[in-house]
Amino acid sequence: MNNSSLFSPIKLGRNQLTHRVVLAPLTRFRATLSGEPTDSVIEYYSQRSSPGGFMITEATFINPFSGGFPHAPGIYTQTQLQQWKKVASAVHKKGAIIFLQVWHVGRAGTKYLNPNQEEVISASSIAIGGNSVLTGRPFEVPRAMDINDIKELIADHRQAALNVIEAGFDGIEISSAAGYLLDQFINSSSNKRTDQYGGNKENRCRLALEVIGAVVDAVGQERTSIRLSPGGDFQDMKDDLPIETYSYLVSQLQARFPRLAYIHLIEVRSSFFSDEVNTIDTLAPYRKIWKGPIITANGFSTATQHAIDFAERTGSLIAFGRAFLANPDLPHRLCHNLPLNKYDRSTFYTNDDVGYTDYPFTELTQK
Template identity: 60%
Template sequence: MKAFSPIQVGHHQLQHRIVLAPLTRFRATLEAVPSELMVEYYAQRSTLGGLLITEATFIDELAGNYKQAPGIYTQEQMEGWKKVTDAVHKKGGVIFLQLWHLGRVGSSSLNPAKEPVVSASSIPIPGNNPNGRPYETPRALETDEVKELVKRYKRAAINAMKAGFDGVEIHNANGYLLDQFVNSHSNKRTDEYGGSIPNRCRLSLEVVDAIVEAIGEQRTAIRFSPNGGIHGMKDDTPVETWSYLTSQLQQKHPQLAYLHFIEARSDFRQDDKVNTVDTLDPYRKLWKGPFITAGGFSTASEHAVQLAEKTGNLIAFGRSFIANPDLPERLRSKYDFNKYNRQTFYTHDAVGYTDYPFYNTISHL
């Protein structure tokens, strides 16, 4: 089966194509430092030649500051992550850090000096936030601030290398800051970062350019969610927009470690969405390197393996990997899955985090 065949990703030959998707879990310290509990969590899910993508990680102190979500902008945070990467590497795993900025999804109350949230334009997310209050209206970034933002992503990628990561994944999906620039309904700018598809995609491509310059193509990856509606996202021409992004990356940076795409119908906040139709083929046809497909596979593992067989893609699992630290072996051996408990996804202790049982004593893949 292709799902359990080797594939080259960046500088590493993976031994299978089952990937830990990036999953926010809020187990860091109040100082956004990875905890010992996180070391255990990632080590549990490590396999020989398997790829792990970390939870989204703030690039600096103004990128979001959710309590107990990790950062990569202080020495203490880098040292905390180094314990994680050492534990993963000890088991022969490969680990990429996902770089994150919330943009308008954030809250000024979480910023150090109550700075307003920022976005491509001064357009709030429609509706109410999880606390039942309307989302804040963001401040549109000035052109020079956008250029400074590129430097902040680059600095975070360099910090990730110091922390021992094998690469970084740029979070350009799910309605967060970079995605806010890409989508036409959240970007009404009139400068070089707004208007046309090339202009709306400019920031994303500049971030890739800067990180590649700092750490190399084979240590750089990016995640997209074309036609996704999370956090009020909407684009008038999604296939054209993300085809442009994909073709530009293929042309300029064909040696990127991978591109990571989320199925359009996938919503991580719901349990009953199962994706059995492939909407990512337009981008898969354009990108010649490793391609990760994510979204809706937690209750459709057979479909995921079939998709890997058909396309050769790597498949990213979220909820199933939370509840099954030995997920690759369970898939390969067709073992039953542990059931996940959504109530413990965003708590702060070991329950529902590192206490899910392994099926049995499993040899490394």
């Protein structure tokens, strides 16, 4: 396996990697209720570090109103920042590289978890269908953001980027995927605005590009990246012309920010919450446009041979979620064709160390 493209070096921004097995950003709800990473979080990322390996943290809130998921981390207080410093330091001691992913969930949140029950916000006043996992009740109708809200959101992303670098991370990944706030602006089903942030694809992509511009201004292109889910339907996402919309967005990234560390693309599959094997490729149109590194995610944990073949064919880095959480030494196992631990889905979103830091290493791998 050492001759596989999955184990060939590649440069991401300022960082030289020795392989292309990436820890995907995985929400695990192991922070404190005030959003500070715990000692268990430090151990979790340290366990999954390998020399020249690359990891992306779980999605991290940029301000107190970003979503309110209990036990999800933030990066907007000094206490949070100081705890994240310990994560970055532990990872770097193992010789790995790590970016921190930031997010705002928009209409996927609930006012009941905001500090003063502030309304949830989105591109337009359109609720997600069905019931929220946070409340067990129908999703709330969000308040459509005004221009001042948008300016504050951009400023909060910029400050979050500065905080990320102050905490010692190698860069920042902007979450603009999976039905969260920036994705709600991009997709035509959730964005019915009539101002400069709605209507045609150029306007619907404007906010994501402005956020990237603000982050780049703060920390530089080579420390900046973005995650997108072209054609994804999670949390009621739907675009009338997804290939046209996302081809435009990726073409603008290439034209304006060609030195971004990478773009991270989520492959479409039927459900984030299934164990199905995924062997499709809907991302080819965007690989033709973007000339820099690409991380591809979604469905590879149950199709590792497909992941190896996909990396060989495309040169992509491969983000593993479920397989990496259950196998802290996943790069070693894949490289030497060793069997994988099975993941326990029932522990994905609990709050203790079971199913978090207790998965075994192979005998030949040392923590």
